[in-house]
Amino acid sequence: MNEPDQRSGCAMIRYDTQDGLAVISFDNPPVNGLGWSTRRAVVEALDRAAADSRVTAIILTGSGRVFSGGADIREFNTPKSMQAPTLHDLLAAVESSSKPVIAAINVLALGGGLELALCAHYRVASPDSEVGLPEVKIGLLPGAGGTQRLPRAVGLERALNMIVSGAPVRAKELAGKRLFDKIIERDLLAGALAFARDVGARSGPHPRIRDLKVEHPNADGFLEVARGAVAAAAKNFPAPLKCIDAVAASVKPFEEGLREERAGFLALLETSESKSLRHAFFAERTAGKLRDASPEVKPRSVSHIAVIGAGTMGGGIATVFLNAGFPVTLLEAGQEALDRGLKTIRSNYDGSVKKGRLTAAQKDERLARLRPTLSYDELRRADLVIEAVFEEYATKEVVFGKLDAVARPGAILATNTSTLDVNRIAAITKRPQDVLGMHFFSPAQVMRLLEVVRGAKTAPDVLATVMGLAPKIGKVAVVSGVCDGFIGNRMLEPYFRQAFFLLEEGALPEQVDRAVEKFGFAMGPFRMSDLAGNDIGWAIRKRRAKERPDLPSSKVADLICERGRFGQKTGGGWYDYKPGDRTAHSSPAVTEMVSEYSRSTGLPARRIADEEIVERLVYALVNEGAHILEEGIAARASDIDIVYLNGYGFPLFRGGPMFHADTVGLYNVVRSMRRFARGYQGGVWKPAPLIERLAEAGGTLNGSTS
Numbered sequence: 001m002n003e004p005d006q007r008s009g010c011a012m013i014r015y016d017t018q019d020g021l022a023v024i025s026f027d028n029p030p031v032n033g034l035g036w037s038t039r040r041a042v043v044e045a046l047d048r049a050a051a052d053s054r055v056t057a058i059i060l061t062g063s064g065r066v067f068s069g070g071a072d073i074r075e076f077n078t079p080k081s082m083q084a085p086t087l088h089d090l091l092a093a094v095e096s097s098s099k100p101v102i103a104a105i106n107v108l109a110l111g112g113g114l115e116l117a118l119c120a121h122y123r124v125a126s127p128d129s130e131v132g133l134p135e136v137k138i139g140l141l142p143g144a145g146g147t148q149r150l151p152r153a154v155g156l157e158r159a160l161n162m163i164v165s166g167a168p169v170r171a172k173e174l175a176g177k178r179l180f181d182k183i184i185e186r187d188l189l190a191g192a193l194a195f196a197r198d199v200g201a202r203s204g205p206h207p208r209i210r211d212l213k214v215e216h217p218n219a220d221g222f223l224e225v226a227r228g229a230v231a232a233a234a235k236n237f238p239a240p241l242k243c244i245d246a247v248a249a250s251v252k253p254f255e256e257g258l259r260e261e262r263a264g265f266l267a268l269l270e271t272s273e274s275k276s277l278r279h280a281f282f283a284e285r286t287a288g289k290l291r292d293a294s295p296e297v298k299p300r301s302v303s304h305i306a307v308i309g310a311g312t313m314g315g316g317i318a319t320v321f322l323n324a325g326f327p328v329t330l331l332e333a334g335q336e337a338l339d340r341g342l343k344t345i346r347s348n349y350d351g352s353v354k355k356g357r358l359t360a361a362q363k364d365e366r367l368a369r370l371r372p373t374l375s376y377d378e379l380r381r382a383d384l385v386i387e388a389v390f391e392e393y394a395t396k397e398v399v400f401g402k403l404d405a406v407a408r409p410g411a412i413l414a415t416n417t418s419t420l421d422v423n424r425i426a427a428i429t430k431r432p433q434d435v436l437g438m439h440f441f442s443p444a445q446v447m448r449l450l451e452v453v454r455g456a457k458t459a460p461d462v463l464a465t466v467m468g469l470a471p472k473i474g475k476v477a478v479v480s481g482v483c484d485g486f487i488g489n490r491m492l493e494p495y496f497r498q499a500f501f502l503l504e505e506g507a508l509p510e511q512v513d514r515a516v517e518k519f520g521f522a523m524g525p526f527r528m529s530d531l532a533g534n535d536i537g538w539a540i541r542k543r544r545a546k547e548r549p550d551l552p553s554s555k556v557a558d559l560i561c562e563r564g565r566f567g568q569k570t571g572g573g574w575y576d577y578k579p580g581d582r583t584a585h586s587s588p589a590v591t592e593m594v595s596e597y598s599r600s601t602g603l604p605a606r607r608i609a610d611e612e613i614v615e616r617l618v619y620a621l622v623n624e625g626a627h628i629l630e631e632g633i634a635a636r637a638s639d640i641d642i643v644y645l646n647g648y649g650f651p652l653f654r655g656g657p658m659f660h661a662d663t664v665g666l667y668n669v670v671r672s673m674r675r676f677a678r679g680y681q682g683g684v685w686k687p688a689p690l691i692e693r694l695a696e697a698g699g700t701l702n703g704s705t706s
Helices: 036-051 087-095 112-119 134-138 146-154 156-165 188-200 219-233 239-251 254-269 272-287 312-323 335-354 360-368 393-406 422-426 460-473 488-504 509-519 525-532 534-547 556-562 588-600 610-630 637-647 657-664 666-676 689-697
Strands: 013-018 021-026 057-062 101-105 108-110 122-125 130-132 305-308 328-331 370-373 384-387 412-415 435-440 449-453 476-480
Touching (some): 021 036, 021 188, 036 057, 087 112, 101 112, 134 156, 134 272, 146 156, 146 254, 156 219, 156 239, 219 239, 239 254, 272 476, 272 657, 312 328, 312 335, 312 360, 312 435, 328 335, 335 360, 335 370, 360 370, 384 393, 393 422, 412 460, 422 435, 435 460, 449 460, 460 476, 488 509, 488 525, 488 556, 488 588, 488 610, 509 525, 509 610, 525 534, 534 556, 610 637, 610 657, 610 666, 610 689, 637 657, 666 689
Parallel strands (some): 021 057, 057 101, 101 122, 305 384, 328 370, 384 412, 412 435, 449 476
Antiparallel strands (some): 013 021
16 A cells, blocks of 8 residues: 655655555755755654554655755754754654664765664665765764764774765675665665565564674774874864764763764864865855856757867866766867877876776777867867967967857857956957856866856856856866956966065065965965966066056066076976976075065065965955955855865865955954055055955855854
């Protein structure tokens, strides 16, 4: 007998009975999150099953392709998180059920979803379903018994590895552990129903994981070694060590361990690191959503890619699409350059095979999708063409003129420019509606960020197509309007300007880099410039000097370039480098040059504190970011944070420049800017009107008004 539930109040779940078995299916797409509405619906369904004398057992499963992705972290620190039934209330209802509860895990059970399954009396799963406790990735530890029940279910060592890494594990890898009572090969629900009939016929009490003992031959020694390893790897993140403390408590009586877990969870919830990680988590998901998108806009079909330019960037972009399964036509102007590019692509794949990241068969499969050519005619069938040639208008305009003549109607034409005017490039064609910017970051096959630049005439379906394509190729995409440098590189200009001014005032490159890297940046401005090539910045400065002759600037960086010190590629830039070694060594020649230039400015020598260095560089980013927001170049402050977290090495544990400014307090940021305005070249320190307004109102760049 099958009795489907007809009540609209249970929209977050489905309730069915089949031959004396109640099936409660989470129905809260896309990940069946355990928000308050879902929790309430499940508890009511459990009570309904308990009151039905015909029901002998209860199955919990997920509709769609997920069991449950866990708690709704949007409820953290809100009244909803503590509104009954809480997640703890739900877990208690499952664990204390008078009738056996079987969790049937399909595809994915993460965080609170796995903690819920651990409270069931029995668990079954499909072999390739994945389970995990990823809370550490948002700066937390599992707070609903996961650190206490998982060690009892899979052993102390395996549980610790899963919790500290946050990585999911396939169910078949845990077969034989106490976590799963059965791995079901084919139809999961049919197998779960058969299993439930069997356990429903048994007399209680039914097993509870909380009643098991944690088994490990040398728990204290293992935990001590784990603490040492984790402390070295997670110095800026408190959550991994707190996870170890909570798991260590699992050897204690269960309720005592739960109390220690809860205390650790609540402590982490208030840390700036966790708040930053949670901000980044939501910011990344929000970045892909177009504010003005119409549901009527349908993306264009993209199945074949063409890339123009087989240099470092073009080859990297081609590799991105080959890795994602797309056929790629790679165009170069000459055979020698094409051969060189193909050799680099093959060499990179060979390296991946040697490191075990790819099999030889996978390498061959990807290379088989690559079609090299010297003819523009070969681009006629491409749905998306990406230009990645030299960063100058003359070259790009020639390319787009040729491309306009051969590309099929409706093909999307993209430029990989990092600074140039996309509207000017689009105007070369008779189809500006099909043109936009796709700014990949080097190395393209590694860096996750993709700036998608919307031109004045870019069609909505073109933008929607590229934004939808980004996750398929492993990129996090952020939309930018057209301006010099877009979001990321435009903000770098005042950042580097302050770095150069600091040298004029008495600092040295290594001090500036050291201060910023201690703050958490992956790389300071001078090491970054040496890596990218100082000649690139030199060319941009020359162009901007013609366009903005009124803008205060320093000549110290030009002196480096005039001496041919372009960075790692020439063996010397702001630092000295040894052949085959990218380690930056302090350069006596640069120290003397910088010191001499500083003396020539006539400024009195002074000692510059690291705190001032960090504030001036970071607040320069923030102030320019606020201008970008006011101009509508970026849609959200969080989009700017995603750009800097994924493309420029801003410390993840600080959440991005705009979030960091919110954390410091915009009032304090403005106060610092006004102090800098009284110093050297202070004329550049006028707070953006947006920051001044928000600081006065007690608001934040990321939208709250606290």
